[in-house]
Amino acid sequence: MRKAIALSLENIKNGGGPFGAVVVKDGKIISTGVNRVTSNIDPTAHAEVNAIRKASRKLRTFDLSGCEIYTSCEPCPMCLGAIYWAHIDKMYFGNTKSDAKNIGFDDSFIYDEIALKPENRQVKTIQLLPDEAIKAFEAWKNVEDKVRY
Amino acid sequence: MRKAIALSLENIKNGGGPFGAVVVKDGKIISTGVNRVTSNIDPTAHAEVNAIRKASRKLRTFDLSGCEIYTSCEPCPMCLGAIYWAHIDKMYFGNTKSDAKNIGFDDSFIYDEIALKPENRQVKTIQLLPDEAIKAFEAWKNVEDKVRY
Numbered sequence: 001m002r003k004a005i006a007l008s009l010e011n012i013k014n015g016g017g018p019f020g021a022v023v024v025k026d027g028k029i030i031s032t033g034v035n036r037v038t039s040n041i042d043p044t045a046h047a048e049v050n051a052i053r054k055a056s057r058k059l060r061t062f063d064l065s066g067c068e069i070y071t072s073c074e075p076c077p078m079c080l081g082a083i084y085w086a087h088i089d090k091m092y093f094g095n096t097k098s099d100a101k102n103i104g105f106d107d108s109f110i111y112d113e114i115a116l117k118p119e120n121r122q123v124k125t126i127q128l129l130p131d132e133a134i135k136a137f138e139a140w141k142n143v144e145d146k147v148r149y
Numbered sequence: 150m151r152k153a154i155a156l157s158l159e160n161i162k163n164g165g166g167p168f169g170a171v172v173v174k175d176g177k178i179i180s181t182g183v184n185r186v187t188s189n190i191d192p193t194a195h196a197e198v199n200a201i202r203k204a205s206r207k208l209r210t211f212d213l214s215g216c217e218i219y220t221s222c223e224p225c226p227m228c229l230g231a232i233y234w235a236h237i238d239k240m241y242f243g244n245t246k247s248d249a250k251n252i253g254f255d256d257s258f259i260y261d262e263i264a265l266k267p268e269n270r271q272v273k274t275i276q277l278l279p280d281e282a283i284k285a286f287e288a289w290k291n292v293e294d295k296v297r298y
Contacts, residue, residue, distance in 0.1 A: 001277040008285035012292060018285035038296040043211045043235040044198050053191055062192045072282050077263055078230025083272060084259045085227060086192040090273045094282025103286045104297060110233045114226055115264050123232060124239045128150040133221050133243025136157035136167035137252045143161060147187040148253060 001070045001092055007034050007047070008072035015039055018103070021047035021071040023055040023064065023088070030067065031055040047071060048079035052086050062149055064088050073100055076107040077114050085149070150219045150241055156183050156196070157221035164188055167252070170196035170220040172204040172213065172237070179216065180204040196220060197228035201235050211298055213237050222249055225256040226263050234298070 007020025017035035024030060033051030037043055048071050056062050064086040073095040075083060083091060097107040118125040140146070156169025166184035173179060182200030186192055197220050205211050213235040222244040224232060232240060246256040267274040289295070 002281070005278065005282050005285060008282070009288060012285065012288050018289040020285075037211050037234075037298055041205050041209060041211050042202050043205060043213070043298070044193070044202055044231050046234075049193050053193055056190050056192060060190060062186050062190050064192070070277070072285060074267070074276075076230055076234075077226050078234060079227075080263055081225055081227025081230060081259055082193045084255065084262065085186075085195075085225075088272065090275075092275050092277045094276070094278050095286055096276070096279070099279075099283060099286055103289050106233065110230055111263070113233065114229055114260070118223070123237065126239075126241050127223075127243070127245070128219070128241045129154065129243055130245070130248075132151070133154050133157070134248060136154060136161065136169075136221060137244055137248055139158060139161055140167040140252050149186055149192070 001072075001094060003029065003032070004047075004070040004072045005094055007032055011035060011047075017105075019047040019071070019073055021051040021069060023051045023067050023069050025059075025064075025067045030058055044078065046076065046079050047073075048075050049082050052082050052088070056086065062086070068092065073097075074107070076100075076105075077110050150221075150243060152178065152181070153196075153219045153221045154243055156181055160184060160196075166254075168196040168220070168222055170200040170218060172200045172216050172218050174208075174213075174216045179207055193227065195225065195228050197224050198231050201231050201237070205235065211235070217241065222246075223256070225249075225254075226259050 011034040019035040031054035036045040068090040160183040168184040180203035185194040217239040
């Protein structure tokens with residue numbers, strides 16, 4: 001956790017947001033990540049997403065079971081989703097989403113929005129052509145050698 | 150939407166999952182994305198995340214206000230988070246998260262988990278060293294030329 005916090009402090013000096021994350025397996029650091037949204041021009045470049053992407057490349061697997069993540073701040077829903085998709089087992093965090101809100105980051109708002117029904121969210125959401133879209137899912141069912149994750 | 154659906158079908162043939170997304174601005178396609186989790190060894194490489202990353206690179210901004218996203222399936226929490234962070238205004242989807250569940254994708258489970266308190270989630274979650282972590286947030290408050298997003 002001290003490493004994640006040090007990264008979050010260092011990243012401010014490097015022109016990024018105050019967030020750092022470290023992926024660990026069997027007590028060893030696999031990867032680190034910092035927030036590079038503005039510097040990389042990438043709204044998905046949060047510390048946790050970056051650390052997970054790097055760990056997957058390094059371990060050559062999209063399944064990070066057996067790994068833990070240390071993040072200087074409680075992850076936003078995007079990063080928490082990434083943690084689930086990567087099958088990370090355990091998460092340690094320093095600051096809370098309320099702390100993030102206090103310095104101007106939208107995490108709490110996005111948590112609230114995700115909990116709403118799509119029709120009540122601020123992002124207008126409309127279903128289109130479900131009868132056509134389902135064809136890809138039907139085709140997927142018939143793929144025999146697919147890789148599950 | 151027909152383009153997003155066509156991408157989702159095409160991607161199965163290319164060894165990827167049955168998901169496609171298109172970012173549009175002023176009636177013009179800015180970028181497309183497909184699911185490349187297994188082929189890119191990247192658990193965050195969902196169609197929507199990929200399309201958003203490409204659109205940001207192309208438009209040279211992390212703020213995609215004024216854009217819409219067409220996705221062949223209702224986004225998972227990670228992708229919905231990315232849509233919020235990118236400030237996309239409107240979303241069209243084809244298949245639902247229940248349809249995704251029926252073919253073996255965890256979207257519904259992750260929505261349920263995110264709605265729980267951290268202590269009740271399957272990913273064990275522990276707060277560590279908040280007094281040290283907050284120092285980065287305090288330092289952030291004092292940065293004068295920071296870029297907000």
